[in-house]
Amino acid sequence: MNAPTPALVARPERLRLVGQRRQILAVMHQRLMFGMLVYAGIIAIIALRLVYLAAFGDHAGRKGGALDLTPERGDIVDRDGQALARTIDAWTIGLQPAKVIGNKLDLARKLAELMPEKDEAAYLQMLRSGRNFYYLRRRAPPGLVAAINSLGEPGLALEREPDRLYPQTSLAAHVIGYTDIDGKGNAGIERAFDQQLLDPERRGEPITLSISSKVQxxxxxxxxxxxxxxxxxxxxxxxxxxxxxxxxxxxxxxxxxxxxxxxxxxxxxxxxxxxxxxxxxxxxxxxxxxxxxxxxxxxxxxxxxxxxxxxxxxxxxxxxxxxxxxxxxxxxxxxxxxxxxxxxxxxxxxxxxxxxxxxxxxxxxxxxxxxxxxxxxxxxxxxxxxxxxxxxxxxxxxxxxxxxxxxxxxxxxxxxxxxxxxxxxxxxxxxxxxxxxxxxxxxxxxxxxxxxxxxxxxxxxxxxxxxxxxxxxxxxxxxxxxxxxxxxxxxxxxxxxxxxxxxxxxxxxxxxxxxxxxxxxxxxxxxxxxxxxxxxxxxxxxxxxxxxxxxxxxxxxxxxxxxxxx
Amino acid sequence: MSARGFAPVFWAGTVAAAALGFYLVSLRVASERAALEDVETEIAMAQRDIRLLQTEIGTRGRLAQLERWNVRFIRLSAPTADQFVEGGFQLATLVKPEAKPAIAAPVILASAPVEQDAPQSKLTGEAPTSAPASRSVSEMVHVASYSVPDKTPAVTQRLAIKPGAPVAKPAAGASRPPKALAATKSVKTATADPLAPLQTAKPKAKGSSPKAASGAGSPKAKPKDSVTD
CATH class of the missing domain: 3.40.710.10 (DD-peptidase/beta-lactamase superfamily)
Structure with a gap:
C-alpha cells in the first residue's frame, strides 16, 4: 500500500500539463481521502467503544450466573422451616463409547468392579456399540465418582445435574409426594404444586407446609x-x-x-x-x-x-x-x-x-x-x-x-x-x-x-x-x-x-x-x-x-x- | 508571546490530564466493583455450601434415625402428666430437704457434764458461797455424776432419761460425800420445778434442759433448796 503512494504523489510534478493525467490524479486523491475516512471512522468507533467500555462496561473477570442461587425446583419445608424436599446437585456418570481411547476390555472389567449392577460382558457390549451416550449411574455417591475419575478415561463423562432429595426420607412421604427422574412431580404436593415449584419467578420461595415434622x-x-x-x-x-x-x-x-x-x-x-x-x-x-x-x-x-x-x-x-x-x-x-x-x-x-x-x-x-x-x-x-x-x-x-x-x-x-x-x-x-x-x-x-x-x-x-x-x-x-x-x-x-x-x-x-x-x-x-x-x-x-x-x-x-x- | 504560543499545548495537556484522570477514576471504580463482586460471589458460594451442609446434617440427623436410636439405646419416653409442675414454687417443693428429727434437749445436757468433769469439782467448791449461780452449777455437777460410772456418754444419755435417777443415786453416793447426795436431790427438784414444785419424786431427769436449769430454774430453785437443805 505504502509503496505506490510516493510514486503517485511524485508523478503530478512531471505530468502537470497533461490533462488526462490530472484527471487520474484527482480520482486518486478522492479515493485516498475516502479510504482514509473509512479507516479513521473505524478507529473512531473502536476508540469510542473502548472509552464506553472503560467507563460503563463490565470487567473481564465477571462471573455471571454464579450468584444465582434459586434452585432448579423449589424447596418444600415444614411449618418450622425444616426442609422436607430439596434440589441438590448430584453426580451423574455417563459413558460415551466413541470417545474411549484405552483398552475396552480393561475398562469393562474395571467398570464391573466399581459398579457391579452389570457384569463385564454387558459393559463391553456397551463399549463396542455405536451409541453416543449411556447413563451408567445417576445420583452417584462421591466415592464412586472419585474412583471413576481416577480411571482417567475421557470416554467416561462425569456431570452434575439437579436431583431431588428428601432429607427426612419416608417422613410424610404421602404428603410431599415424589418426582420422576426428570424432576416432574408425580404425587403429593410435588404434583399438586408442580407449576409453582418450577416457575422461575416463584421457586426461590419454599412452599411451607402445615405439617410439623416432630408431630408427623x-x-x-x-x-x-x-x-x-x-x-x-x-x-x-x-x-x-x-x-x-x-x-x-x-x-x-x-x-x-x-x-x-x-x-x-x-x-x-x-x-x-x-x-x-x-x-x-x-x-x-x-x-x-x-x-x-x-x-x-x-x-x-x-x-x-x-x-x-x-x-x-x-x-x-x-x-x-x-x-x-x-x-x-x-x-x-x-x-x-x-x-x-x-x-x-x-x-x-x-x-x-x-x-x-x-x-x-x-x-x-x-x-x-x-x-x-x-x-x-x-x-x-x-x-x-x-x-x-x-x-x-x-x-x-x-x-x-x-x-x-x-x-x-x-x-x-x-x-x-x-x-x-x-x-x-x-x-x-x-x-x-x-x-x-x-x-x-x-x-x-x-x-x-x-x-x-x-x-x-x-x-x-x-x-x-x-x-x-x-x-x-x-x-x-x-x-x-x-x-x-x-x-x-x-x-x-x-x-x-x-x-x-x-x-x-x-x-x-x-x-x-x-x-x-x-x-x-x-x-x-x-x-x-x-x-x-x-x-x-x-x-x-x-x-x-x-x-x-x-x-x-x-x-x-x-x-x-x-x-x-x- | 511565548505563553500565547504554548496555549494550545497547555490546553491539550489539560484535556489529556483530565481525560486520564477520568479514566483512572473509572478504572478504580471498576476494580472496586470487581472486588465487590468477588465478595458477593464468595457469599453466594458460602450460602450454597451452608445449604449443602444443612441438607447433609438434616439427612444424617433425620427424625426417623433419631427415633431408631432412641428406641434402641436412649429409651426416652414422653413425660407423664405428673412430671409437669405448675411453676417455680411447686418445683421448689420437690427439692425440699428431708426433715431430720429434732435433737432433744436432754441429749445436750448429758454431753456437757462429761467435758466439765474436772472443773465441776472446783465449781462445787464455789457453789455454796454464791446463792443463785451456785445452785445452777451444782445441778450440773450431779448430772455429770451419773455419767462418770457409765463411762460411755451415749449410754448415759439414754440412761439419764429413764433409769438414770435410781442408778445415779448410789453412784453419786459412792463417789461423792453427802454434798453430792444433797445435790442430786436438788437436780430432781430443778427439773421438776417448772411443772410442779411439790411432785419432785415422779418426773426424774426427763425434761431437764440447760436453759431451764440455769436461767428459769434459778429463781424458783430457792424455795426447794431451802426444803432440801
Whole structure:
C-alpha cells in the first residue's frame, strides 16, 4: 500500500500539463481521502467503544450466573422451616463409547468392579456399540465418582445435574409426594404444586407446609408400632388443628421412601389417608347424635330409647356387641357404642336431613385438600331408604377417607363450622379456608362431654392419656368381602374441655393377639396407640396436662346407669 | 508571546490530564466493583455450601434415625402428666430437704457434764458461797455424776432419761460425800420445778434442759433448796 503512494504523489510534478493525467490524479486523491475516512471512522468507533467500555462496561473477570442461587425446583419445608424436599446437585456418570481411547476390555472389567449392577460382558457390549451416550449411574455417591475419575478415561463423562432429595426420607412421604427422574412431580404436593415449584419467578420461595415434622414422626412411629404389633396390612393417621383446618400430620402406612419411589410397592405408594375410602363404623355415631340434637330430635343426653337385644328393620337385623336389653339413654348409647340405639336416632332424623348434614360436612364429595390423590366417597346415593339411613347412622354403608373423618370431627368440635382441610401453613400469605356453619355452637359444646364419657367410661378407655382430657370414639367395621377382616379406627379430640386438635387413626385388617384376649376391635388395638400418641404430641403442641380439668360431665353422667358388672 | 504560543499545548495537556484522570477514576471504580463482586460471589458460594451442609446434617440427623436410636439405646419416653409442675414454687417443693428429727434437749445436757468433769469439782467448791449461780452449777455437777460410772456418754444419755435417777443415786453416793447426795436431790427438784414444785419424786431427769436449769430454774430453785437443805 505504502509503496505506490510516493510514486503517485511524485508523478503530478512531471505530468502537470497533461490533462488526462490530472484527471487520474484527482480520482486518486478522492479515493485516498475516502479510504482514509473509512479507516479513521473505524478507529473512531473502536476508540469510542473502548472509552464506553472503560467507563460503563463490565470487567473481564465477571462471573455471571454464579450468584444465582434459586434452585432448579423449589424447596418444600415444614411449618418450622425444616426442609422436607430439596434440589441438590448430584453426580451423574455417563459413558460415551466413541470417545474411549484405552483398552475396552480393561475398562469393562474395571467398570464391573466399581459398579457391579452389570457384569463385564454387558459393559463391553456397551463399549463396542455405536451409541453416543449411556447413563451408567445417576445420583452417584462421591466415592464412586472419585474412583471413576481416577480411571482417567475421557470416554467416561462425569456431570452434575439437579436431583431431588428428601432429607427426612419416608417422613410424610404421602404428603410431599415424589418426582420422576426428570424432576416432574408425580404425587403429593410435588404434583399438586408442580407449576409453582418450577416457575422461575416463584421457586426461590419454599412452599411451607402445615405439617410439623416432630408431630408427623410421633404419629408415624406409634402408628407403625401398632400396625406391626397387630399385623395389619396398612394404617393411616391424620392430625388436624380444628380451628384452622391445618393438617399437622398425615401418614399412610406401609411407608414409602420418596428418594426411591420407584422401588416402593403400589401398596406403599397408595395414600390411604386421602385416596382410600373406608367404612369407618361407629366413629360416625357422634355425627348422628349431633345431627339429631341440631334438628331438635334429641333434646337431652338423658333422652331414652328402647334398646332391645336385636332390632329387625326391613328384613335386616341390627346387632350390638354390648346389648342392653332395656331402655337406654343417649349417653349410654354412645358410651357402649350401641348400633340399635343410634339406628333409631338416625331413623327419627330421616334420610333427607341426614344427607343434607353429610353434604354440608363434605362427606358426599371428594375431600377438600390441595392434593390431587383424593378418593371418591361411597354412599347409598339414590337408594337412600330407611335401612340405609339407619346403617349410615352408625357408619356402615358409607365410605369416606380418614381425612374426611378428621375434618368432620373438627367441624363438630370447633363450634360447628366446617373448614376445608389444608396442607399449607395458615399465615399472612395463606389465610384459613372459608368456613360454613353446620352444627350450632350449643350442639358442639354438648358433644364434648359425650365423647369424653366414651373414653372415661365406655369403649375407648385405653385411648385415655392422663391429664390431656382425650375424648373420642372407637370404630370397628367389617370389610365387605370378608366379614372377619376389620377396619378399626379411633377418632378423637383433645383437650376436651377446650378442643384444639383432632386425630384420626386407622388400622386396616388388624389381627387379634394374646393380650387383647382375641378381640380385634378398635378399643383393643388402635385406642392404646391413640393414647400413647396424644401423650407424646400434646406437649409439643402446647397442651398442658392437667388432671384436675375436665369438660362439663354433668351433662351426661346423670344419665348413665351403673351396671352390675362394672 | 511565548505563553500565547504554548496555549494550545497547555490546553491539550489539560484535556489529556483530565481525560486520564477520568479514566483512572473509572478504572478504580471498576476494580472496586470487581472486588465487590468477588465478595458477593464468595457469599453466594458460602450460602450454597451452608445449604449443602444443612441438607447433609438434616439427612444424617433425620427424625426417623433419631427415633431408631432412641428406641434402641436412649429409651426416652414422653413425660407423664405428673412430671409437669405448675411453676417455680411447686418445683421448689420437690427439692425440699428431708426433715431430720429434732435433737432433744436432754441429749445436750448429758454431753456437757462429761467435758466439765474436772472443773465441776472446783465449781462445787464455789457453789455454796454464791446463792443463785451456785445452785445452777451444782445441778450440773450431779448430772455429770451419773455419767462418770457409765463411762460411755451415749449410754448415759439414754440412761439419764429413764433409769438414770435410781442408778445415779448410789453412784453419786459412792463417789461423792453427802454434798453430792444433797445435790442430786436438788437436780430432781430443778427439773421438776417448772411443772410442779411439790411432785419432785415422779418426773426424774426427763425434761431437764440447760436453759431451764440455769436461767428459769434459778429463781424458783430457792424455795426447794431451802426444803432440801
Amino acid at each position: 414422626q410421633a404419629l408415624e412411629h406409634e402408628l407403625g408400632g401398632a400396625m406391626s404389633h397387630f399385623s395389619a396390612i396398612g394404617a393411616a393417621g391424620v392430625i388436624m388443628d380444628i380451628h384452622t383446618g391445618e393438617v399437622l400430620a398425615m401418614t399412610s402406612l406401609p411407608q414409602l421412601n420418596p428418594n426411591a419411589a420407584g422401588q416402593g410397592t403400589p401398596e406403599a405408594r397408595f395414600n390411604r389417608a386421602t385416596l382410600g375410602v373406608y367404612e369407618l363404623g361407629s366413629t360416625f355415631k357422634p355425627f348422628t347424635v349431633a345431627m339429631a340434637m341440631d334438628a331438635g330430635i334429641v333434646k337431652s343426653m338423658g333422652q331414652m330409647y328402647s334398646c332391645p337385644r336385636q332390632l329387625h328393620v326391613a328384613g335386616r337385623t341390627i346387632n350390638d356387641t354390648h346389648p342392653y336389653g332395656r331402655a337406654c339413654s343417649v349417653a349410654e348409647i354412645m358410651k357402649e357404642s350401641s348400633n340399635i340405639g343410634t339406628a333409631q336416632i338416625a331413623d327419627q332424623l330421616g334420610a333427607k336431613r341426614q344427607r343434607e348434614f353429610l353434604k354440608q360436612m363434605g362427606f358426599l364429595d371428594k375431600v377438600e385438600v390441595e392434593l390431587l390423590e383424593r378418593g371418591r366417597t361411597l354412599s347409598p346415593g339414590a337408594n337412600w331408604n330407611q335401612i340405609e339411613t339407619m346403617t349410615v347412622g352408625y357408619g356402615h354403608g358409607i365410605a369416606v377417607t380418614p381425612l374426611h373423618l378428621a375434618s368432620g370431627y373438627a367441624t363438630l368440635f370447633n363450634g360447628g363450622i366446617y373448614r376445608p382441610a389444608t396442607l399449607l401453613k395458615v399465615d399472612r400469605n395463606h389465610p384459613a379456608g372459608k368456613g360454613r356453619r353446620v352444627f350450632s355452637e350449643d350442639t358442639s359444646y354438648k358433644m364434648r362431654s359425650l365423647l369424653r364419657l366414651v373414653v372415661t367410661d365406655g369403649t375407648g378407655k385405653k385411648a385415655d392419656a392422663p391429664g390431656y382430657r382425650v375424648g373420642g370414639k372407637t370404630g370397628t367395621a367389617e370389610k365387605y368381602h370378608n366379614r372377619s377382616l376389620k377396619v378399626t379406627s379411633f377418632a378423637g379430640v383433645f383437650p376436651m374441655d377446650e378442643p384444639r386438635f383432632v386425630m384420626v387413626m386407622m388400622l386396616d385388617e388388624p389381627k387379634a393377639t394374646a393380650e387383647t384376649f382375641g378381640f380385634s376391635t378398635a378399643g383393643w388395638n388402635i385406642a392404646p396407640a391413640f393414647g400413647r400418641t396424644v401423650a407424646r404430641i400434646a406437649p409439643m403442641l402446647g397442651v398442658r396436662p392437667d388432671k384436675r380439668r375436665e369438660p362439663n360431665m354433668a351433662e351426661v353422667l346423670p344419665y348413665v346407669q351403673k351396671e352390675k358388672g362394672h
